[in-house]
Amino acid sequence: MVATSDMLIFWAVVMARFFIPLSIPKYPLPGIIASLLLDAVDQTIFQLFTDLPLEGYQGYDKALDIYYLAITYLSTMRNWSNHFAFEVNRFLFYYRLVGVALFELTNLRSLLLIFPNTFEYFFIFYEAVRMKWDPRVLTKDKLIIIAATIWIFVKLPQEYWIHIAKMDTTDWIRANPSNVFILIGWTAVMIGMAWWLLRDLPPMRSGFSIAAHHATFRFDSLRAARVKDNYTSKRFFDDFIHHELIEKIVLVSLLSIIFAQILPEVRANDVQIAFGVSILIIINTELSQWLVRRGTQWRSIVKEFIVMSIVNLILVLLFDFLLARYEGSIDLLNTLFFVLLLTLNVTLYDRYRRVHLWSHAAITEFEESKKGIEIKNN
Template identity: 70%
Template sequence: MPETSDLFIFWAVVAARFLIPLTIPSYPLPGIILSLVLDMVDQTLFQEFTNLPLVDYQEYDKALDIYYLAITYLSTLRNWSNFFAFEAGRFLFYYRLIGVAIFEITHLRLLLLIFSNVFEYFFIFYELVRLKWDPKVLTKDRLITATAFIWVFAKLPQEYWIHIAQMDTTDWIRANPSNVIVLIAWAALLIFLGWWLLRDLPPMRPGLIIAASYKHFPFYSLHARNIRDNYTSQRFFDDFLHYELIEKIVLVSLLSTIFAQILPEVRASSFQVAIGLSILIIINTELSQWFARRGTHWKSIIQEFIVMSVVNFGIVLAYDFLITRFDGSINLLDASFFILLLTLNVTLYDRYRRWQIWSQAEMDVFADQNKQIKAAD
């Protein structure tokens, strides 16, 4: 039996890995850096301060990595004004997500090298630029070049080191302190490549933009209200055919597949979990449309999360009541975890996707106005 102190440290680290990423939408760079640092040191914390066996650490680590990467991706819906950067980030995120889902099923380490986590460093690169420049200075060519540099010079060596060679950097340096020179040289190369990418950008603006720069759409704005009502008045089956619902199902299904591999009491297959959560997502979408048609618009994301969590728990409890009549059962503890995971991601996706649509609509209006002004001149 693990000691009480060991369990306290374990759950404190797990709680931190779940809570810290929630700062990313509001404070992207500090949030992702803290999440990344905690990801790097948690194994060392367990080794130094607990006697816990770390046999399943790889699965646990990859699942929590994907959790904070999902929050990171959802924050780009809310915050990123460079649409090509958003599209590139979305591809890189789902590329990694698919690779980790397959890895959790097959445990083939080579997959973590092939499906390298380029999205994380791509996100950091974008947010570093946003500190001092308008992200629109990142052209398609510059973003593609940055992605290639990150993939080849940063992530491939790192993924090989961690997952194929299975080397621990701390132990490697302890064995030969001069190895730190190699790390310094590698870091210097990455800094030089970053400087080369940004060498001809416009002059930097004063100060640092640390908090997220997103367009807030107050409900009392007439134009924002028209855009909002036009979006939310779509019928459910129209929305069903749009990629938003499909993307939510893919996102939550892949996340649930990954977490189903590390939760000890999950009896359902990954496919069964994905089907069950997909049905819940469809119900949630219909409920959201119903609320919107009745004029209910959430003023707080926390309020929306709590209400939808209660609704989803009610659905699961009703299902559990019915299935026991046919000698079936579900694990309510595991079901509760999946409900919270689903509700969090769907709530963030729905809210941030709406903001992205409204932001693009506003930009289109301003572009049309500028064209009309130029034509008049």
């Protein structure tokens, strides 16, 4: 019988891994570092303070890793003012997501080396810069060099170390304590390269900007009406097939395939899963847009999440009923966990994508007006 204290520790860690990433949109750098640290020590906590078997936790551990990375990506929609940096990070995120999906389908560990998690460290670098500078000072060339440096000199060695060589840093240092100097030297080189990349930036501002700054989107404002008239936003609100819907289907389909591979007792095949979540996302999106066109505003993201969770639960139960007719099935408990993570990601996507469209339109308008004034003065 499992001890009560063991279960309390287990659920405390799991709840922390669920809720701490939700701080990333508001406090990006502290949130991502806390999520990284908790991911690194959660199983150590279980080993030291409980007698729980950890075999069943592995799948949920991987699912929670993908969950907090998805939250991290979605927060860039809400917060990032440097549009090129956002595009680079979006590529890095989907590149890694495709690699993880292929790895879960094939179990080829080399895929994790080919598709390294550059996204996460690029995010950390950007947010570290944002604490002392306006990140729009980062030029396209500088951002490409930063991404390439992280990819080649940080993530490739790390992915090889973990997934190909299957080495543990603690064991490596324990076997030869002098190895710690190699690690210190490598870290110093990375810090030196970061300084070299930032050396020509404007003077740092005073203090630290820990909380993220983002545009406030309101459907009932005059500016929202103006932005809604432009082509990009009009597609987002009115058209049935549009870029945002396609991206959302790709995002959630990849997440679903990964979750299905790592969570136990998911018996639907990949085609069934991708088809099912695509239908779910289309219904969610069109329902959300229908409510917007009728003037409904989600003033609380919690309220939106609860409503969409109920809608998705009904849809999943219907999907389960239909799947049984084609010799497929899903485990209810795992499905509830699965749908909870997906619904949260979809809810955040819908809200933060609107903020992204709004802020990008505002920045573009400001830059165009600034150029117009400069031309007029010249």
